[in-house]
Amino acid sequence: MKHILSLFVLMLTAMPVSAQFAIPRDAKLEAKIEKTLQKMTLDEKVGQMLELNLDIMGKYDANRVWQLNETMLDTLISKWKVGSILNAPGTRAATVAQWQEWIRLIQKKSMKYIGIPDIYGLDHNHGVTYTQGGTLFPQPINMAASFNTELVKTGAEITAYESRAGNCPWVYNPVVDLGRDPRWPRIWESYGEDAVVNAKMVTAQIKGYQGDDPNHIDRFHVGTSTKHYFAYGAPWTGKDRTPAYVSPQMLREKYFEPFRAAAIAGTLTMMVNSGSVNGVPLHASYEYLTKWLKEDLGWDGMLVTDWADINSLYTREHVAKDKKDAIRIAINAGIDMSMDPYSVDFCILLKELVQEGKVSMTRIDDAVRRILRVKYRLNLFDEPNTGGKGYEKFGSDEHAQKALQAAEESMVLLKNQGNLLPLTSHSSPLKILLTGPNANQMRCLMGGWSYTWQGSNAEDLAEKYNTIYEAMCNKYGKDNIILEQGVTYRERGRYFEENKPQIEQAVAAAAQADVIIACIGENSYTETPGNLTDLWLSENQRNLVKELAKTGKPIILVLNEGRPRLIADIEPLAKAIVDVLLPGNYGGDALANLLCGDANFSAKMPYTYPKEINSLNTYDYKVSEVVGTMAGAYDYDARVSLQWPFGYGLSYTTYEYSNLKVDKSTFTADDILTVSVDVKNTGSKAGKEAVLLYSSDLVASIVPDNRRLRDFTKIELQPGETKTVTFQLPAKNLAFVGADGRWTLEEGDFLLRVGRLSVPTLCRETKIWSSPNI
Numbered sequence: 099m100k101h102i103l104s105l106f107v108l109m110l111t112a113m114p115v116s117a118q119f120a121i122p123r124d125a126k127l128e129a130k131i132e133k134t135l136q137k138m139t140l141d142e143k144v145g146q147m148l149e150l151n152l153d154i155m156g157k158y159d160a161n162r163v164w165q166l167n168e169t170m171l172d173t174l175i176s177k178w179k180v181g182s183i184l185n186a187p188g189t190r191a192a193t194v195a196q197w198q199e200w201i202r203l204i205q206k207k208s209m210k211y212i213g214i215p216d217i218y219g220l221d222h223n224h225g226v227t228y229t230q231g232g233t234l235f236p237q238p239i240n241m242a243a244s245f246n247t248e249l250v251k252t253g254a255e256i257t258a259y260e261s262r263a264g265n266c267p268w269v270y271n272p273v274v275d276l277g278r279d280p281r282w283p284r285i286w287e288s289y290g291e292d293a294v295v296n297a298k299m300v301t302a303q304i305k306g307y308q309g310d311d312p313n314h315i316d317r318f319h320v321g322t323s324t325k326h327y328f329a330y331g332a333p334w335t336g337k338d339r340t341p342a343y344v345s346p347q348m349l350r351e352k353y354f355e356p357f358r359a360a361a362i363a364g365t366l367t368m369m370v371n372s373g374s375v376n377g378v379p380l381h382a383s384y385e386y387l388t389k390w391l392k393e394d395l396g397w398d399g400m401l402v403t404d405w406a407d408i409n410s411l412y413t414r415e416h417v418a419k420d421k422k423d424a425i426r427i428a429i430n431a432g433i434d435m436s437m438d439p440y441s442v443d444f445c446i447l448l449k450e451l452v453q454e455g456k457v458s459m460t461r462i463d464d465a466v467r468r469i470l471r472v473k474y475r476l477n478l479f480d481e482p483n484t485g486g487k488g489y490e491k492f493g494s495d496e497h498a499q500k501a502l503q504a505a506e507e508s509m510v511l512l513k514n515q516g517n518l519l520p521l522t523s524h525s526s527p528l529k530i531l532l533t534g535p536n537a538n539q540m541r542c543l544m545g546g547w548s549y550t551w552q553g554s555n556a557e558d559l560a561e562k563y564n565t566i567y568e569a570m571c572n573k574y575g576k577d578n579i580i581l582e583q584g585v586t587y588r589e590r591g592r593y594f595e596e597n598k599p600q601i602e603q604a605v606a607a608a609a610q611a612d613v614i615i616a617c618i619g620e621n622s623y624t625e626t627p628g629n630l631t632d633l634w635l636s637e638n639q640r641n642l643v644k645e646l647a648k649t650g651k652p653i654i655l656v657l658n659e660g661r662p663r664l665i666a667d668i669e670p671l672a673k674a675i676v677d678v679l680l681p682g683n684y685g686g687d688a689l690a691n692l693l694c695g696d697a698n699f700s701a702k703m704p705y706t707y708p709k710e711i712n713s714l715n716t717y718d719y720k721v722s723e724v725v726g727t728m729a730g731a732y733d734y735d736a737r738v739s740l741q742w743p744f745g746y747g748l749s750y751t752t753y754e755y756s757n758l759k760v761d762k763s764t765f766t767a768d769d770i771l772t773v774s775v776d777v778k779n780t781g782s783k784a785g786k787e788a789v790l791l792y793s794s795d796l797v798a799s800i801v802p803d804n805r806r807l808r809d810f811t812k813i814e815l816q817p818g819e820t821k822t823v824t825f826q827l828p829a830k831n832l833a834f835v836g837a838d839g840r841w842t843l844e845e846g847d848f849l850l851r852v853g854r855l856s857v858p859t860l861c862r863e864t865k866i867w868s869s870p871n872i
């Protein structure tokens with residue numbers, strides 16, 4: 099009894115004052131955590147807080163096969179008690195069997211020397227990036243374009259299952275860095291520019307990855323690391339890992355929102371933004387790491403750094419004088435695990451800091467408790483290994499079907515003049531010229547984090563999938579497809595390098611064709627290597643389209659790119675445009691199905707597609723960003739000029755919205771508004787339609803956003819069919835963060851909008867919240 103009581107006291111002291119947990123705790127599990135913690139030495143504790151890269155534990159043999167070095171592994175685990183290992187050797191996908199063997203050995207040593215299992219982590223971002231033969235879904239930006247939360251959940255379930263087949267229990271995903279700056283090279287890794295889309299998608303994804311009970315995650319599910327906390331996607335320069343400057347209102351209202359949703363959904367861990375916000379590196383911020391996440395939200399998960407980012411505090415950010423100082427700052431700020439890929443110095447220095455009283459034992463215990471909680475929640479103590487029997491569906495047709503559906507639902511039809519699409523060959527067969535650098539490469543369909551970090555040098559592992567050219571040959575017959583790329587990427591170069599163009603050859607080939615499909619965009623990249631100096635699509639590619647247009651043949655542009663590259667000069671030359679974004683292994687097949695009409699388009703833009711370099715707006719711009727021409731002699735103006743707005747997307751059928759209603763013409767903060775609208779399929783094809791609910795606050799004490807997405811859903815409609823869509827909108831969701839940093843819902847007029855319809859409603863009473871989360 100005494101023992102149980104002391105455990106209880108210990109647990110209480112570990113709780114934040116508010117003791118309101120994002121997810122309810124399991125008392126039995128907590129007792130086990132305390133029991134394990136009490137037995138641990140300081141060496142074991144600091145060891146648990148270190149994560150190393152697998153690369154340092156082995157090397158390539160004479161046959162270029164990577165071999166794990168057991169002696170090295172023994173030392174790292176027995177001497178340094180390392181708690182976590184990550185990554186694939188050479189960042190290249192291994193086989194399921196290799197993964198099982200490597201992680202099994204790591205677990206064997208961990209249990210033998212420490213009695214605590216390792217937690218192995220991989221960047222399985224859109225499927226099992228680092229496992230050969232697995233299912234690669236479209237990238238998250240496509241999943242956002244699908245506006246289909248069920249698909250997102252299914253994708254995560256499949257990725258979890260296939261990760262566990264290879265014995266990996268932890269994925270560095272979901273990514274919910276709002277993609278609000280098209281220059282940033284990682285916007286395709288998340289769900290686009292809107293906070294609600296990211297929040298709803300992350301909730302669905304965490305359910306898919308972790309299952310229904312975050313306290314007890316079974317052998318077919320994995321732990322998540324929602325990243326990169328937070329405002330990583332807003333660098334001032336547009337370049338990766340450079341400083342962001344974001345207003346306090348926007349930070350709380352938009353950038354924090356999906357992470358809050360992830361905490362509530364029970365994400366086991368989060369990974370921290372490598373950069374700084376308003377001059378404060380996230381890895382050094384007690385306010386953001388401990389206060390906002392752990393205390394205010396009662397989130398009891400574990401915070402892991404991004405790649406070597408404690409070191410960045412002194413090497414790059416200059417807020418620490420050396421590594422030891424950096425460790426002191428980061429651990430005291432709230433970091434629980436350091437991804438310090440190539441060094442065990444962390445253990446030595448952190449131990450010294452504890453002995454010198456610069457990091458408290460309470461902080462160390464809190465960090466280790468959080469790490470142990472993740473391992474217990476994943477049941478790794480009882481079942482450190484998975485894979486083998488029960489995982490026969492790895493890379494199966496069933497999984498492929500889902501990835502294909504996701505690809506079809508994620509390609510956005512942006513233009514279709516004169517109904518050029520679908521491309522059906524009625525009486526005589528249609529001759530199609532396929533051109534452009536993206537026409538015959540798997541790499542650019544998949545994007546980064548596909549078999550390798552950058553998605554490069556892995557064509558051999560993607561051989562069994564169809565490029566656009568191969569899929570079009572399958573669909574229309576090889577004889578009817580002419581391939582003349584005109585512009586190609588320099589595959590061994592940097593992602594933006596191209597070979598000397600051969601535009602004349604493409605133009606000559608166009609003479610034989612009835613229609614031209616130009617597959618243009620970008621090659622694969624991620625992170626800092628994906629930085630760019632010019633948002634315009636490459637000159638060669640635009641010249642290719644311009645020259646082809648002179649032939650007078652109808653042009654269809656297929657945009658295959660990780661971010662919206664400017665194309666304002668060639669857009670008018672195309673009759674039809676499809677943005678396939680980064681659709682994954684089944685992107686070629688999905689596109690062929692859509693182009694010929696076997697499938698229907700249903701995706702909408704997950705971000706605003708800019709038209710001008712000086713107008714990189716988002717859909718929720720401040721109303722005052724649009725300024726008409728001034729009266730008198732002054733001819734100034736400011737306008738929002740876009741190529742395609744957020745939420746835009748066509749289909750082979752048409753929809754009519756009517757009867758938009760809200761059940762309350764006036765409301766207060768505690769009300770829930772019921773908003774309904776009728777949607778009718780007025781065309782002749784069955785289709786799916788994403789229905790988006792927006793609001794506008796017409797007058798507010800700080801400049802209001804033009805409009806804000808509040809909810810969305812996706813429905814399926816047969817020709818002629820009508821469905822009523824109903825949203826339950828808590829009135830507090832209409833609040834904004836005021837000038838004083840507090841959530842505020844102000845008295846006054848609002849408009850609720852769906853499609854082109856709008857309905858007014860009025861807030862009767864101002865409410866200002868005192869708590870940071872409402």
Ligand code: BGC
Pocket residue numbers: 184185221270325369404405625
């Ligand atoms: C990336 C993270 C990734 C980590 C581990 C970092 O460079 O920023 O997104 O999870 O590496 O591979």
